Amino acid sequence: MSDLEKPIIRVLGTPADYLRKTGGGKSKPPLAPVTAAVRDRLIAELEAAKSALPLGARQGRSAALVVKLKPDALAKSNRPNDYLEAHGAPVVGAGRIGELISQVTPESITQLQRRIREDETKGGLFAISTVAHFRAWTVESIFGASEEGARAEIESALAALDAGKRVAIELFPWADTEGGPSRALANELGEVVAIEQSMPIAGSTILYARASTKEQLIALSSIPEVRHISVEPEYEAPRGFAPQSFKVVQGASFPEIVPPVEGAPTVGVFDSGIDSPALDPYLVNRVIYEVPPDTDHLHGTFVGGLIAASRALNDGSELFPLESARLLDSTVLSSGVVSEGALLARIADTLQRHPEVRVWNCSFASRAANHPPEFGQFARALDQLSDQRRVLFVVAAGNYGSVPARAWPSENHHWPSDRVAMSGSASRACAHATWKPCPASSGPKGWHSSPLRRRSAATVRQPGC
Numbered sequence: 001m002s003d004l005e006k007p008i009i010r011v012l013g014t015p016a017d018y019l020r021k022t023g024g025g026k027s028k029p030p031l032a033p034v035t036a037a038v039r040d041r042l043i044a045e046l047e048a049a050k051s052a053l054p055l056g057a058r059q060g061r062s063a064a065l066v067v068k069l070k071p072d073a074l075a076k077s078n079r080p081n082d083y084l085e086a087h088g089a090p091v092v093g094a095g096r097i098g099e100l101i102s103q104v105t106p107e108s109i110t111q112l113q114r115r116i117r118e119d120e121t122k123g124g125l126f127a128i129s130t131v132a133h134f135r136a137w138t139v140e141s142i143f144g145a146s147e148e149g150a151r152a153e154i155e156s157a158l159a160a161l162d163a164g165k166r167v168a169i170e171l172f173p174w175a176d177t178e179g180g181p182s183r184a185l186a187n188e189l190g191e192v193v194a195i196e197q198s199m200p201i202a203g204s205t206i207l208y209a210r211a212s213t214k215e216q217l218i219a220l221s222s223i224p225e226v227r228h229i230s231v232e233p234e235y236e237a238p239r240g241f242a243p244q245s246f247k248v249v250q251g252a253s254f255p256e257i258v259p260p261v262e263g264a265p266t267v268g269v270f271d272s273g274i275d276s277p278a279l280d281p282y283l284v285n286r287v288i289y290e291v292p293p294d295t296d297h298l299h300g301t302f303v304g305g306l307i308a309a310s311r312a313l314n315d316g317s318e319l320f321p322l323e324s325a326r327l328l329d330s331t332v333l334s335s336g337v338v339s340e341g342a343l344l345a346r347i348a349d350t351l352q353r354h355p356e357v358r359v360w361n362c363s364f365a366s367r368a369a370n371h372p373p374e375f376g377q378f379a380r381a382l383d384q385l386s387d388q389r390r391v392l393f394v395v396a397a398g399n400y401g402s403v404p405a406r407a408w409p410s411e412n413h414h415w416p417s418d419r420v421a422m423s424g425s426a427s428r429a430c431a432h433a434t435w436k437p438c439p440a441s442s443g444p445k446g447w448h449s450s451p452l453r454r455r456s457a458a459t460v461r462q463p464g465c
Contacts, residue, residue: 027122030129031072038128043113045134050109052136054224058106062174063224064137065089065109067100073130074098083127087115092173101137103174142221142229157230158214166196166232166339167217169207170377175225176205185225192219197341202380208232208341233366233378234337237272237299266326267307268360270347271300273331282308287330287350296335303363304329328357333364344381351389358391362429365396379426386428393429 032038049065057063067089073079079100081091088108093101104112116128143157161167169189175181180198181189189195193209193216200206204227211217220226261282273290274283275297282304304327305313310320332338332346351360366378382393 028078028126029122030125031070031078032129034125034128039116042116042128042131042134046109046113046116049134049136050106052138053106054222056222057104057224060105061224062103062105062172064092064141064172064227065102065104066095066135066137066141067091067102067131068133068135069098069100069130070132071098078130080127080130083124084112087112095141098132101172103172137227139218139221142226144228144230158217160231161211161214161217161229166208166210166341167193168228168230168232168340168377169193169209169220169226170228171205171207171225172227173204176200180205181207181225185223188223189220192216192223197345199341199344199381201377202384206341206377206381208339233340233376235333235340235343235364235366235378236337237296237333237364261308261324261326264324264326265359266328266357268328268330268350268354268357269300269304269307270330270332270350270360270362271303271364272333272335273297273300274304274327274329276301276305279304279308279327282325282327283329284326285328285354287328287353289346290331290334294334294336295331299363300329300331300333303361307361328354340378344378347382348385351385351391355389360391360393362393362395379429382426383428386426393426395426395429395431397431 046065053063067080067084069079074097079091081100084091084100084102088111089102089104091100092103095101115124119125119128140154143154171181171185175185180186180200186195189207189209193211195207195209197208198205199208211220217229220229266284273288273295274286279301306320307325308327309324311317311322312324314320330346330350332343332350338346347360362382382395385391386393
C-alpha cells in the first residue's frame with residue numbers, strides 16, 4: 001500500500017491535553033551577587049582583551065572574544081548569548097568546555113563595558129553573573145595551547161608546523177563570504193603563505209597552505225580572522241594489520257559459504273580498496289583515486305568482507321550479524337597516509353557521483369587524538385556532508401597503540417593520549433570501536449574493551465567482566 005493510500009486517523013485533543021507552562025516570563029536571580037568589585041574585574045578583563053586584539057582588529061576589523069562561563073551557566077537556558085548579542089558581541093561559536101566565542105570590535109567591547117558598569121535590570125544582572133572571565137583569542141588559542149602563557153607548547157607547535165608539511169588554517173565564521181574568504185582577506189593570507197586548497201566547512205573556511213618559515217606562521221596568527229593553525233592532519237588505515245589475524249578465504253570456496261546478495265542493500269566503503277575475486281559478486285561499482293604501486297588493498301578487502309558476509313566468514317558465529325550487503329568500493333586511502341584536504345575532496349566527489357548510497361563505512365582515523373578538545377574540522381566536514389547528502393557515516397574511534405596497552409577497567413594513565421581520534425567526534429556519525437570477549441577466568445561470559453580501543457563517552461563495563 002502506498003503512502004497516499006494509507007488511511008488517516010484524526011485524534012481529537014481535549015482541554016486536558018494542553019498544559020500551560022507555569023512560571024514563564026520571570027527573570028532568574030543572579031547566580032552570584034553582582035558587586036562593584038565583580039563589575040570592575042570584568043571591565044578590566046575586557047580592557048585587557050581590547051589591548052590584546054590583533055592590529056587589524058584594533059583598526060576596526062572583527063576579532064574574537066572568549067567568554068568563560070561559570071559551571072552553573074553551562075546549560076543552554078543560562079548562557080548569556082542574547083545579552084552579548086544585544087550589546088555588540090554576538091556568539092559565533094564555542095571553544096573549550098564552558099567557553100563561548102563572540103565576534104567583537106574595539107567599539108563593541110567598549111559598549112559591553114558600559115552596559116556591565118551601568119546595568120541594573122534583573123535580566124542584565126543574571127547575564128553578568130554567568131560570566132567567569134573575559135579574554136582575547138590569543139596566539140595560544142590559535143596554536144592550540146592548553147592555557148594562556150604556554151610558550152613551550154607554542155614553540156612545539158611551531159616546530160611541527162615548520163617541518164615542511166601543509167598547514168590547516170581555520171577561519172572564523174565572519175570571514176566566510178559566499179563559501180570562502182573575501183578577496184582582500186585571501187590576498188592578505190596569500191602574501192604570507194602559499195594557499196593550495198580551500199574547503200568551506202559548516203559556516204567557516206579551512207585553507208590548506210604551505211609555509212616555509214616560523215615567521216610566516218607567526219604572521220598568520222596576527223590576522224584577526226584566523227581561528228586555528230595546525231599541521232594538516234593525515235589519515236590512514238590501521239597499521240600492523242596482518243593476515244594471521246583473520247582467515248584468508250580463497251575465491252573458489254567463498255561462494256559456498258556466503259548467502260546470496262539479491263535484494264541486499266548497498267554499503268559504501270571508503271578505504272584502501274577492495275581487491276578479491278571472491279568479493280566481485282558483491283561489488284556494484286568502484287571509484288578509484290589510488291593506483292599501484294601506492295596501494296595496499298588488505299585492509300579494504302577485510303572490511304569489505306565483514307560488511308558483505310561477516311557471519312559466514314566467521315564460521316557461522318552468532319556474534320556477527322546474518323545480514324549481507326552489496327559493496328561500493330571507493331579507494332580513498334593509499335598504502336601510506338592521505339592528507340585531510342585530499343581525503344575530504346575524494347569523499348565529497350564520491351558522494352556526488354553516487355547519491356543512491358546512504359551508508360558509508362569509514363574505517364580510518366588520524367594518527368593522533370583530537371586536539372584541541374573541540375570538534376575537529378574533519379568531523380564537522382563529515383557532519384556537513386551528512387546533512388547535505390542525507391547519508392550516515394560509520395566512523396572509527398581510532399586505535400590506541402601506545403605502551404602500556406589498555407587494561408580493563410581503564411586506567412587514568414592512558415588519558416589524554418587515548419582520546420577519540422578524528423573523525424570519531426562527528427556528531428552525525430555512528431562511531432565504532434573494538435571489543436573482545438572477557439577471558440574465561442573473569443567469570444560469566446561478557447565483553448570488554450579491546451586494548452587498542454580509544455576512550456569515548458560510550459566506554460562502559462559490560463556485565464560479567
